[in-house]
Amino acid sequence: MPKLILRCNYLKNAPPSHLANYMNYISTREGVEKIDNTCGLLPATVKQKELIADILSKIEDADRMHEYYDYLQRPTRENATEFITQALENNLDIIAKKKNYIDYLANRPRVEKIGTHGLFSNEGESIVLSRVAEEVANHPGVIWTNVISLRREDAERFGYDSAAQWQALLRSRVELLCENYKIDSRNLKWYAAFHNESHHPHVHLVVYSTNPSEGYLSPKGIDTMRSTYAHDIFRQEFMSIYEKRTQQREQLKEQANKSLLFLVQQMQSGICHHEKIAEQMKVLSKRLMNTSGKKVYGYLKADVKAIVNGIVDELAKEEKVAECYKQWLESKSEILHYYKDADAEQLPLSEQKELKSIKNMVIREAVRYGEGYLYTEDEGLEDLETEREEMDADDSEVSEDMAEVLADYSDAEPETEEPDSQEFYAKWTDAYKEAREYLYGTSEMEPDEEAAYEIMKEEAEQGNAYAMADMGKMYAQGIFVEADKAKAQEWYEKSLKAMLIVEGRKENTYLEYRIGKMYQYGLGTEENLPEAAKWFGMASSKEHKYALYSLGMLYLHGKGVEQDEEKACQLFQRSHKKGNPYASFELGKLYEAGRGSERDTDLAGKCYRVAFLGFLNLEKKSRDDTLWYRIGTMYLQGVGTEADEKEAEKYLRKSADYGNTHAAYQLAKLYIRQETEKRKTNPEEIPDYEKIRQAFKWLTAASEQGNSFADYALGKLYADGELTAKDMEKAFYHLHRAADADNVYAWYKLGRLYLSDEYKNIGRAVHYLKLAANQKNEFALYRLGKLYLAGEEVAKNVELAIRYLEESAGVGNQYAQYVLGKVYMMEKEVEQDKEKAYEYFRLAAEQGNVYAVYFLEHWNDMPHPDLLLMATRLMHHLENILKDDVSGKKGDRRTGMDRKLARKIRQKKIAQGHARDDREEMVQTQ
Numbered sequence: 001m002p003k004l005i006l007r008c009n010y011l012k013n014a015p016p017s018h019l020a021n022y023m024n025y026i027s028t029r030e031g032v033e034k035i036d037n038t039c040g041l042l043p044a045t046v047k048q049k050e051l052i053a054d055i056l057s058k059i060e061d062a063d064r065m066h067e068y069y070d071y072l073q074r075p076t077r078e079n080a081t082e083f084i085t086q087a088l089e090n091n092l093d094i095i096a097k098k099k100n101y102i103d104y105l106a107n108r109p110r111v112e113k114i115g116t117h118g119l120f121s122n123e124g125e126s127i128v129l130s131r132v133a134e135e136v137a138n139h140p141g142v143i144w145t146n147v148i149s150l151r152r153e154d155a156e157r158f159g160y161d162s163a164a165q166w167q168a169l170l171r172s173r174v175e176l177l178c179e180n181y182k183i184d185s186r187n188l189k190w191y192a193a194f195h196n197e198s199h200h201p202h203v204h205l206v207v208y209s210t211n212p213s214e215g216y217l218s219p220k221g222i223d224t225m226r227s228t229y230a231h232d233i234f235r236q237e238f239m240s241i242y243e244k245r246t247q248q249r250e251q252l253k254e255q256a257n258k259s260l261l262f263l264v265q266q267m268q269s270g271i272c273h274h275e276k277i278a279e280q281m282k283v284l285s286k287r288l289m290n291t292s293g294k295k296v297y298g299y300l301k302a303d304v305k306a307i308v309n310g311i312v313d314e315l316a317k318e319e320k321v322a323e324c325y326k327q328w329l330e331s332k333s334e335i336l337h338y339y340k341d342a343d344a345e346q347l348p349l350s351e352q353k354e355l356k357s358i359k360n361m362v363i364r365e366a367v368r369y370g371e372g373y374l375y376t377e378d379e380g381l382e383d384l385e386t387e388r389e390e391m392d393a394d395d396s397e398v399s400e401d402m403a404e405v406l407a408d409y410s411d412a413e414p415e416t417e418e419p420d421s422q423e424f425y426a427k428w429t430d431a432y433k434e435a436r437e438y439l440y441g442t443s444e445m446e447p448d449e450e451a452a453y454e455i456m457k458e459e460a461e462q463g464n465a466y467a468m469a470d471m472g473k474m475y476a477q478g479i480f481v482e483a484d485k486a487k488a489q490e491w492y493e494k495s496l497k498a499m500l501i502v503e504g505r506k507e508n509t510y511l512e513y514r515i516g517k518m519y520q521y522g523l524g525t526e527e528n529l530p531e532a533a534k535w536f537g538m539a540s541s542k543e544h545k546y547a548l549y550s551l552g553m554l555y556l557h558g559k560g561v562e563q564d565e566e567k568a569c570q571l572f573q574r575s576h577k578k579g580n581p582y583a584s585f586e587l588g589k590l591y592e593a594g595r596g597s598e599r600d601t602d603l604a605g606k607c608y609r610v611a612f613l614g615f616l617n618l619e620k621k622s623r624d625d626t627l628w629y630r631i632g633t634m635y636l637q638g639v640g641t642e643a644d645e646k647e648a649e650k651y652l653r654k655s656a657d658y659g660n661t662h663a664a665y666q667l668a669k670l671y672i673r674q675e676t677e678k679r680k681t682n683p684e685e686i687p688d689y690e691k692i693r694q695a696f697k698w699l700t701a702a703s704e705q706g707n708s709f710a711d712y713a714l715g716k717l718y719a720d721g722e723l724t725a726k727d728m729e730k731a732f733y734h735l736h737r738a739a740d741a742d743n744v745y746a747w748y749k750l751g752r753l754y755l756s757d758e759y760k761n762i763g764r765a766v767h768y769l770k771l772a773a774n775q776k777n778e779f780a781l782y783r784l785g786k787l788y789l790a791g792e793e794v795a796k797n798v799e800l801a802i803r804y805l806e807e808s809a810g811v812g813n814q815y816a817q818y819v820l821g822k823v824y825m826m827e828k829e830v831e832q833d834k835e836k837a838y839e840y841f842r843l844a845a846e847q848g849n850v851y852a853v854y855f856l857e858h859w860n861d862m863p864h865p866d867l868l869l870m871a872t873r874l875m876h877h878l879e880n881i882l883k884d885d886v887s888g889k890k891g892d893r894r895t896g897m898d899r900k901l902a903r904k905i906r907q908k909k910i911a912q913g914h915a916r917d918d919r920e921e922m923v924q925t926q
Contacts, residue, residue, distance in 0.1 A: 043075060068083050145205075145206055146205040180224055181209075182216045184211070184214065187211045190205065190206060308359050381815055432467050438455065468495035512535050515535045516532045516535030545578035548578070555567045566597070581615050584608075584610040588639075608640035612641050623658075625659065626660065652670065668702070672692075672695050676722070751772060766787070778812065787801075788801035802820070817843040818841065821840035838859065841855050
């Protein structure tokens with residue numbers, strides 16, 4: 001039963017024999033009984049049943065009323081009375097004079113009066129009841145009498161149990177009346193009254209034109225008004241339904257991915273109709289090659305259109321497509337049931353106007369096939385790109401540990417007395433240890449920057465090389481003093497000079513390690529990684545645990561030395577055995593990945609656990625932002641401990657508050673991920689705006705400190721527009737900042753943006769993709785290969801395309817592997833090499849590429865590969881069309897459009913090349 005009933009009757013020249021007083025009729029008509037609450041639940045009387053049968057035989061559509069449905073469910077005296085009363089009221093044109101009708105509407109019992117009566121019309125229009133009644137009574141033209149009825153529970157839920165709400169609705173939809181009654185807005189007259197009936201509150205709406213010859217209401221117009229009023233009244237429920245449809249769309253996508261392999265395997269197996277689709281596409285392709293002009297459905301000859309329709313209907317017979325189409329029809333019917341009894345019309349897919357763009361998709365596929373277009377079948381590429389970018393970006397965030405900050409002074413060489421005449425020394429004196437405690441704090445004491453500065457400065461001025469280095473750090477980071485890079489560099493230069501002089505007097509393992517750190521980070525000198533490696537090597541030969549770790553990091557990344565993962569692993573093992581948690585952590589990563597040693601996940605887990613406990617132990621001794629960052633990320637990723645986002649947030653927040661840019665970045669990413677996942681699992685839940693604000697705050701703070709990953713993350717957020725308003729100016733600003741800092745992910749993201757239709761700039765796209773490709777970014781290599789292979793937006797260069805694709809395939813990109821398989825199999829761009837084709841398909845199939853799997857399983861019985869996959873692609877097109885329709889992307893049709901404006905729009909479309917009688921969406925295929 002519909003939730004909203006709209007009945008449209010009309011009055012015209014009512015005969016004098018009609019009763020003059022409707023109220024008298026209602027109260028005296030035979031069979032209408034007055035009942036009280038004591039007998040209302042008794043079965044309907046014989047007279048009531050007879051009268052109901054009489055009403056059903058004489059009044060059209062009476063059986064569609066809410067009251068009749070209630071009576072059928074419970075045939076009581078009360079429900080019988082409700083039906084009889086409302087049926088007669090809804091058909092006053094049969095029994096009442098027009099003048100009495102208006103009077104009745106305005107003054108009947110339970111009418112909600114606005115002043116002295118219940119009539120209302122446009123805002124600001126005063127209504128004199130007697131004048132309106134006289135005007136209606138003497139009107140020579142047609143007067144339409146509409147009744148819009150709701151169930152009591154629906155009226156109360158949405159506020160339509162008062163005249164004010166109906167008044168606002170009807171006034172907002174005056175153009176709807178003009179359009180559907182074909183009445184000029186200058187001539188329109190309408191009046192309404194709200195009757196707050198117990199079971200079914202309803203509004204009577206009287207509509208007519210001051211021009212008696214004007215006005216016409218068609219069945220389509222009635223449907224349009226029903227639909228519009230229902231959408232307005234049940235807006236909240238419709239939103240819920242559309243949200244449910246969005247979830248269905250995601251489920252549909254998941255199911256399509258799961259069943260894709262099965263579908264493509266059927267296409268040429270002789271089962272179902274896939275072979276027929278392939279043959280029809282072949283015929284269509286040949287016809288279109290000989291067709292001049294635009295290759296869109298509206299311009300094709302009738303016989304070619306018939307081929308297209310046949311392909312679409314054959315496609316609809318496939319089981320999964322048929323199920324998808326059925327769900328779409330059910331979804332459409334669900335909305336329809338709000339104002340109609342009928343389900344959505346069960347038309348063949350080719351006749352479904354709302355899905356007609358599938359026809360142009362069929363045409364486009366046929367044209368591409370005829371032109372030898374190389375299909376890459378890279379659905380899901382962008383999702384994989386995003387996932388990999390996020391994972392790699394996070395993995396690249398390695399904090400600068402500066403382990404000497406954490407090193408206990410017992411790691412230094414034993415102190416020996418030196419003559420007072422020495423200009424420089426390097427000692428952990430009591431004063432220096434006290435200054436460090438004030439600088440970094442302890443478990444019992446908060447940092448005191450002022451005290452740290454005063455004591456550290458005094459110690460540095462007396463010639464302590466270690467204190468000089470800390471003074472450099474205080475000026476570099478603005479601890480108690482204004483940040484001053486020049487002064488920081490002066491102190492670092494003094495420190496390095498002093499360290500070299502002291503070490504020259506006598507070998508000192510710890511001091512050798514500290515000198516190596518100065519060269520590694522360019523403190524007081526130019527960055528010199530080979531020199532750093534030399535000093536770390538000196539200290540490592542004496543088994544200094546931090547020097548072993550630092551030298552291992554250089555070998556791991558090939559900085560200052562030739563890359564050697566096996567040697568790095570050995571150095572980490574030696575440092576790990578001496579209790580360095582940093583080395584334990586890196587050793588765990590190598591064991592986990594099988595780099596530098598055999599892969600051993602159990603041993604990796606043990607190393608991670610040792611590292612985690614070691615970091616916690618170090619954290620007890622001092623307040624250090626790099627330690628908090630390390631501990632926070634381990635809690636975040638569940639490395640060495642159980643994953644715990646609350647603990648991760650606590651440690652990352654402490655580190656970020658101390659100015660650690662990496663912690664600020666990771667904290668922001670944590671908040672972003674939490675909000676993004678919440679939207680996916682429960683879209684209706686209110687976003688945590690404070691958490692989103694905090695995320696942007698920390699990313700901005702990290703960006704201002706030069707963190708390129710923070711700029712990259714901000715650029716993506718502003719470009720995607722999910723957690724904030726889309727702002728491409730800010731997006732490009734942050735992405736370019738990250739790109740200028742040599743962030744490979746920013747290069748690739750900019751390349752993708754400049755490839756898109758909205759920001760198309762092929763020159764810039766190629767520039768940034770090449771920058772990313774030079775860093776072996778698999779996706780940049782793949783996209784460059786596609787560009788040069790297609791030769792549509794850049795000059796075709798098959799040799800260069802193959803080189804890029806092979807590089808991408810070499811680092812494991814399944815899409816590049818699949819495309820190379822097709823290239824070497826098709827004998828079009830390069831000489832056919834089935835052995836190479838088979839190997840590339842095998843590599844792609846091992847990563848789950850279903851198209852590659854299909855080719856391997858049908859290796860010996862395949863005709864043209866693109867023809868085999870065409871039906872599958874068409875089904876994907878259909879799926880996308882259904883997704884767009886289900887999610888409401890197309891939008892509602894505009895109501896009340898001026899006919900002259902509509903004509904101008906139509907003329908403009910014709911001038912742009914659209915067929916005069918073709919109103920469907922045009923898809924250019926050439």
